[in-house]
Amino acid sequence: MSYLRKVFIIVRKDLTAEFRSRDVLSSMGAFSLLSIFLFSFAFDLRVERLSQAGAVAPGVLWVLITFAGLLGLNRSLALEFEMGSFDGLRLAPVDRSAIFMAKALGNFIFMTAVEIVVLPLFVIFFNLPFLKPLIFVTIILGTIGFAGIGTLLSSMAANTRLRDVLLPILMLPIALPALLAAVRATAGALDDAPIVLWGHWLALLAAYDLGLLGVAFLTFDFVIEE
Numbered sequence: 001m002s003y004l005r006k007v008f009i010i011v012r013k014d015l016t017a018e019f020r021s022r023d024v025l026s027s028m029g030a031f032s033l034l035s036i037f038l039f040s041f042a043f044d045l046r047v048e049r050l051s052q053a054g055a056v057a058p059g060v061l062w063v064l065i066t067f068a069g070l071l072g073l074n075r076s077l078a079l080e081f082e083m084g085s086f087d088g089l090r091l092a093p094v095d096r097s098a099i100f101m102a103k104a105l106g107n108f109i110f111m112t113a114v115e116i117v118v119l120p121l122f123v124i125f126f127n128l129p130f131l132k133p134l135i136f137v138t139i140i141l142g143t144i145g146f147a148g149i150g151t152l153l154s155s156m157a158a159n160t161r162l163r164d165v166l167l168p169i170l171m172l173p174i175a176l177p178a179l180l181a182a183v184r185a186t187a188g189a190l191d192d193a194p195i196v197l198w199g200h201w202l203a204l205l206a207a208y209d210l211g212l213l214g215v216a217f218l219t220f221d222f223v224i225e226e
Contacts, residue, residue: 010102134189142182
């Protein structure tokens with residue numbers, strides 16, 4: 001069986017389990033919708049203060065994506081450990097790197113599904129043109145890095161009693177450079193500024209993805225052994 005086939009089987013298993021239980025997507029979706037309502041009313045940005053909306057909305061978007069992603073990462077692997085299915089994966093004749101790739105891809109799919117719902121709501125509530133190709137590219141790059149390093153760190157935290165607290169403590173300092181770059185790149189794309197003025201933030205985000213995904217890919221085997 002090929003490497004990609006193994007990855008596909010694990011991803012299909014995770015997606016099938018999620019579509020039956022809807023535990024991860026429902027929690028992420030409910031959190032995201034509530035956060036959008038709260039932010040939109042708290043800042044009162046829709047009509048009267050459009051200049052302030054453009055300055056604040058990129059940060060609001062990535063705060064929402066970050067905390068919804070942390071919630072989903074915590075729930076997805078915690079359920080695996082609670083039910084013992086992760087131990088079954090470790091005992092299966094599958095490369096540990098294939099397990100990491102499948103878990104990271106599954107988390108990326110869950111986060112992307114929530115973002116597909118969130119972006120049109122940002123257009124409605126903040127009255128800003130978030131549906132732009134360069135914003136899509138920025139969000140995809142940010143989600144790839146977040147899902148990759150988040151999968152590694154959540155596998156470290158999931159088998160502990162303090163996993164709900166430990167994952168944000170581990171994740172946020174490591175993800176901070178990517179989040180700053182994502183906010184700046186999103187703001188530049190939202191303002192229709194020339195890409196030469198903010199493209200370096202997008203390049204930083206891509207470099208972060210390559211570097212951190214490489215580290216996570218190489219160290220995942222040692223992490224789950226512990």
